[in-house]
Amino acid sequence: xxxxxxxxxxxxxxxxxxxxxxxxxxxxxxxxxxxxxxxxxxxxxxxxxxxxxxxxxxxxxxxxxxxxxxxxxxxxxxxxxxxxxxxxxxxxxxxxxxxxxxxxxxxxxxxxxxxxxxxxxxxxxxxxxxxxxxxxxxxxxxxxxxxxxxxxxxxxxxxxxxxxxx
Numbered sequence: 001x002x003x004x005x006x007x008x009x010x011x012x013x014x015x016x017x018x019x020x021x022x023x024x025x026x027x028x029x030x031x032x033x034x035x036x037x038x039x040x041x042x043x044x045x046x047x048x049x050x051x052x053x054x055x056x057x058x059x060x061x062x063x064x065x066x067x068x069x070x071x072x073x074x075x076x077x078x079x080x081x082x083x084x085x086x087x088x089x090x091x092x093x094x095x096x097x098x099x100x101x102x103x104x105x106x107x108x109x110x111x112x113x114x115x116x117x118x119x120x121x122x123x124x125x126x127x128x129x130x131x132x133x134x135x136x137x138x139x140x141x142x143x144x145x146x147x148x149x150x151x152x153x154x155x156x157x158x159x160x161x162x163x164x165x166x
Contacts, residue, residue: 003080003087006030007030008031034084051160053148054145057142057144062141062142065132065136069148081152090120092121096119098119131159134159138161143166
C-alpha cells in the first residue's frame, strides 16, 4: 500500500462558520492516507545492486549522526511497506526506532539497534535516519556515497558504503 497526502481544501459548513466566528481564514489541512499500489514494488529491484536509496553524505550528517533523506525516497521505498499507524507516528513528529544492518563488509554484516537508530521527520519535507552507531564504528568522509534499502521481509534497514568520496 502506498501512503500519500490527502488535502482538505473545502471546509465543511461547521468549519466555515467556526472560522468566520473567529474572524480567521480557513486553514487547509492534510491527512496521511493509504491507497492501493499501481507501480512496481521492491521485488523489481536489481538483486545485484539493490540499493534503492543512494545518498552522498555531508559533513553535518556525519557530525550529527542523522542522515537526511528525501520525502520521495521515504514515501516510495519505506512507507510503502509500513502500516498507516507507523507512518502517521513519524509524520506527526514521532520517532520510530529501527534496526540498521551494515552490509559494507558482506562477509560479516553487523546490526545496530539502539536509541541512536531511528527514523523521524525533519525540516522541509525531509526525514532523518539516526545512524550514529555506524558513524562511531566506521570512518566516514564528506562525499562518501551510501546506499539504503528497507527489507520488507525482516523489517530492517540494510546499509552499505557504496563508494568513498573524493
